[in-house]
Amino acid sequence: xxxxxxxxxxxxxxxxxxxxxxxxxxxxxxxxxxxxxxxxxxxxxxxxxxxxxxxxxxxxxxxxxxxxxxxxxxxxxxxxxxxxxxxxxxxxxxxxxxxxxxxxxxxxxxxxxxxxxxxxxxxxxxxxxxxxxxxxxxxxxxxxxxxxxxxxxxxxxxxxxxxxxxxxxxxxxxxxxxxxxxxxxxxxxxxxxxxxxxxxxxxxxxxxxxxxxxxxxxxxxxxxxxxxxxxxxxxxxxxxxxxxxxxxxxxx
Amino acid sequence: xxxxxxxxxxxxxxxxxxxxxxxxxxxxxxxxxxxxxxxxxxxxxxxxxxxxxxxxxxxxxxxxxxxxxxxxxxxxxxxxxxxxxxxxxxxxxxxxxxxxxxxxxxxxxxxxxxxxxxxxxxxxxxxxxxxxxxxxxxxxxxxxxxxxxxxxxxxxxxxxxxxxxxxxxxxxxxxxxxxxxxxxxxxxxxxxxxxxxxxxxxxxxxxxxxxxxxxxxxxxxxxxxxxxxxxxxxxxxxxxxxxxxxxxxxxxxxxxxxxxxxxxxxxxxxxxxxxxxxxxxxxxxxxxxxxxxxxxxxxxxxxxxxxxxxxxxxxxxxxxxxxxxxxxxxxxxxxxxxxxxxxxxxxxxxxxxxxxxxxxxxxxxxxxxxxxxxxxxxxxxxxxxxxxxxxxxxxxxxxxxxxxxxxxxxxxxxxxxxxxxxxxxxxxxxxxxxxxxxxxxxxxxxxxxxxxxxxxxxxxxxxxxxxxxxxxxxxxxxxxxxxxxxxxxxxxxxxxxxxxxxxxxxxxx
Numbered sequence: 001x002x003x004x005x006x007x008x009x010x011x012x013x014x015x016x017x018x019x020x021x022x023x024x025x026x027x028x029x030x031x032x033x034x035x036x037x038x039x040x041x042x043x044x045x046x047x048x049x050x051x052x053x054x055x056x057x058x059x060x061x062x063x064x065x066x067x068x069x070x071x072x073x074x075x076x077x078x079x080x081x082x083x084x085x086x087x088x089x090x091x092x093x094x095x096x097x098x099x100x101x102x103x104x105x106x107x108x109x110x111x112x113x114x115x116x117x118x119x120x121x122x123x124x125x126x127x128x129x130x131x132x133x134x135x136x137x138x139x140x141x142x143x144x145x146x147x148x149x150x151x152x153x154x155x156x157x158x159x160x161x162x163x164x165x166x167x168x169x170x171x172x173x174x175x176x177x178x179x180x181x182x183x184x185x186x187x188x189x190x191x192x193x194x195x196x197x198x199x200x201x202x203x204x205x206x207x208x209x210x211x212x213x214x215x216x217x218x219x220x221x222x223x224x225x226x227x228x229x230x231x232x233x234x235x236x237x238x239x240x241x242x243x244x245x246x247x248x249x250x251x252x
Numbered sequence: 253x254x255x256x257x258x259x260x261x262x263x264x265x266x267x268x269x270x271x272x273x274x275x276x277x278x279x280x281x282x283x284x285x286x287x288x289x290x291x292x293x294x295x296x297x298x299x300x301x302x303x304x305x306x307x308x309x310x311x312x313x314x315x316x317x318x319x320x321x322x323x324x325x326x327x328x329x330x331x332x333x334x335x336x337x338x339x340x341x342x343x344x345x346x347x348x349x350x351x352x353x354x355x356x357x358x359x360x361x362x363x364x365x366x367x368x369x370x371x372x373x374x375x376x377x378x379x380x381x382x383x384x385x386x387x388x389x390x391x392x393x394x395x396x397x398x399x400x401x402x403x404x405x406x407x408x409x410x411x412x413x414x415x416x417x418x419x420x421x422x423x424x425x426x427x428x429x430x431x432x433x434x435x436x437x438x439x440x441x442x443x444x445x446x447x448x449x450x451x452x453x454x455x456x457x458x459x460x461x462x463x464x465x466x467x468x469x470x471x472x473x474x475x476x477x478x479x480x481x482x483x484x485x486x487x488x489x490x491x492x493x494x495x496x497x498x499x500x501x502x503x504x505x506x507x508x509x510x511x512x513x514x515x516x517x518x519x520x521x522x523x524x525x526x527x528x529x530x531x532x533x534x535x536x537x538x539x540x541x542x543x544x545x546x547x548x549x550x551x552x553x554x555x556x557x558x559x560x561x562x563x564x565x566x567x568x569x570x571x572x573x574x575x576x577x578x579x580x581x582x583x584x585x586x587x588x589x590x591x592x593x594x595x596x597x598x599x600x601x602x603x604x605x606x607x608x609x610x611x612x613x614x615x616x617x618x619x620x621x622x623x624x625x626x627x628x629x630x631x632x633x634x635x636x637x638x639x640x641x642x643x644x645x646x647x648x649x650x651x652x653x654x655x656x657x658x659x660x661x662x663x664x665x666x667x668x669x670x671x672x673x674x675x676x677x678x679x680x681x682x683x684x685x686x687x688x689x690x691x692x693x694x695x696x697x698x699x700x701x702x703x704x705x706x707x708x709x710x711x712x713x714x715x716x717x718x719x720x721x722x723x724x725x726x727x728x729x730x731x732x733x734x735x736x737x738x739x740x741x742x743x744x745x746x747x748x749x750x751x752x753x754x755x756x757x758x759x760x761x
Contacts, residue, residue: 055635056634056635077637077639078637080635080636080637083635084635085631085632085635087631091628091631092628092629092632093561093565093628093629094628095564095565096561096565097542100542103550104557104561106549107549107552107554107556107557108554108557108558108636109636110637112551113548113550113551114548114549116549117548117549120549134541134542135540135541135542136540136541136542136568138540152632
């Protein structure tokens with residue numbers, strides 16, 4: 001897959017964010033359209049902070065963020081219109097049903113009702129939520145809540161989907177359903193950026209993997225690219241990742 | 253040092269947890285905040301003593317030779333306070349049943365669950381007694397300073413009241429478990445607690461309206477009917493009142509009864525408490541199938557979508573309804589007074605309008621917290637393609653709309669009877685509701701709706717500002733309805749409160 005010919009879906013240039021310590025340090029990151037990009041890194045590396053800045057939940061101290069050619073800092077509403085965000089802790093309304101939740105999301109994104117409803121029914125079917133489509137979410141398991149939140153993220157047909165640890169705490173069946181939906185999304189031309197601690201998932205699903213540590217992108221590319229960077233071939237992503245992070249720690 | 257898992261060891265553990273909870277609630281962990289909290293507590297204590305002097309100083313000379321009227325007055329006040337204590341204790345007991353924090357640890361340990369739960373009930377009782385004593389302390393201190401040390405006996409009465417309230421709360425909650433089951437007890441107990449907290453005040457006001465045509469709760473206590481039907485002054489019924497006045501025999505009886513009842517309840521219920529806590533832990537939310545609003549998705553602007561969501565969420569949550577619409581219960585007496593005096597134009601509006609305005613301010617504060625801070629999907633709303641101003645405005649509209657719907661009938665009835673009073677009331681409701689909403693906007697936090705009960709402790713400044721603002725608007729409407737220009741002064745105070753809130757608000761930082 002030659003990504004250089006694809007349009008840029010997300011471009012971060014010199015993005016920094018400081019809380020009580022520097023969380024993201026002059027980060028440059030480019031993700032291409034139609035790409036499945038996995039962002040991996042140790043705890044506290046700055047992955048979630050980076051993604052929260054991209055979706056407008058945090059404002060960077062410095063730098064620029066461009067989504068599909070739209071400056072997300074100067075025109076956040078236009079950027080949000082084509083973006084979806086899914087966090088590791090599915091936040092949905094307990095007292096709404098999945099169907100009502102999707103209607104609410106479609107309303108927020110100003111999606112034409114007929115198209116939104118057709119899309120909602122399709123997603124409910126894909127994710128196996130039909131038997132529960134008109135039940136309030138309050139009794140749902142974490143997996144079901146995650147599926148409802150994922151359907152909400154997809155109902156407005158976003159060009160860029162950003163997911164923070166979407167598979168954490170899901171059973172194997174639900175995790176597979178979520179992965180299938182994401183793959184389908186990429187096949188249809190969408191862009192997916194996902195953070196994960198499950199390196200096997202990154203290895204199997206991602207076109208490219210970015211390794212972030214100490215708020216900086218320390219390595220990026222396909223698994224083979226990363227292996228070459230460590231000078232070790234025929235190792236797993238886990239070994240490669242640990243080597244890269246250890247080098248970064250030693251350098252720091 | 254006590255043996256691990258012994259009663260005293262467990263009590264020490266519970267006391268440590270309780271103390272740390274309280275300290276973190278007061279200080280939020282910071283040293284500067286600890287200092288500020290201490291200063292605020294001292295100022296509050298001084299303020300309460302001044303307030304107590306203003307309200308009870310004239311009763312300091314009451315003594316054991318007092319007549320039935322004094323005994324009725326004291327007993328009424330005690331019952332009123334006790335109903336509030338019972339309400340608080342029921343809340344605590346229900347929370348203890350449904351809190352899963354360390355239940356797994358307790359029940360999988362070899363420690364006696366009965367002992368653990370007995371200690372936990374003791375902690376609830378200790379908290380109830382401590383709160384009762386702390387709140388009553390300024391009044392008792394003032395009475396003791398002015399009327400002699402015999403008033404210090406009141407501390408014993410108040411402590412006994414806390415013990416009896418906890419015993420009653422345990423019995424009531426366990427009874428609810430047996431009658432309605434673990435699934436429904438949580439909601440029903442919280443609603444019952446809320447109603448108990450308000451019922452006595454409202455009942456007295458209603459009695460006052462029918463007996464004296466006044467909204468004052470003391471009118472009913474001092475009515476001829478009450479004095480005629482009250483037991484003889486020598487009756488045991490007056491023991492708590494007599495103990496308050498320094499009758500040490502009555503005091504011994506009241507304290508023995510209160511703490512004896514509490515010990516008996518703890519002994520009796522500690523085994524069942526464990527059983528019910530296990531059942532409560534196993535309760536999962538019931539599956540509720542929702543009837544469709546409409547056959548398909550509807551076309552709505554994002555602002556309307558947000559408003560509709562707020563109304564739907566509130567409407568579907570009976571617990572939140574019971575907590576927020578408690579203010580509406582307090583509207584029953586003024587509405588009744590309006591009904592009874594309709595057409596008389598006897599000046600009762602000066603009393604009625606501020607009650608309505610105060611209730612509107614408090615209701616709007618609760619609804620505004622739910623709508624603005626209590627957002628269960630904050631990331632979703634924040635990443636939606638709408639400006640944050642539009643989101644906030646839609647939420648404000650939802651709050652004001654709800655307040656308008658609730659208060660419209662009273663305003664309409666008032667306007668039919670007296671146009672000026674109706675206009676003053678409507679403006680007062682709008683001002684108090686808008687001010688409470690602005691305060692919640694200034695102190696907005698990110699929280700789950702289920703944390704509604706903790707909203708008052710999460711920002712004490714917001715709570716006080718909200719209360720003072722409602723009081724200022726209530727006073728403004730009272731003065732305005734009486735036709736005095738002094739209303740402008742209290743309105744200025746109300747605006748000054750808002751300006752102060754804006755200056756210190758964290759959202760401005």
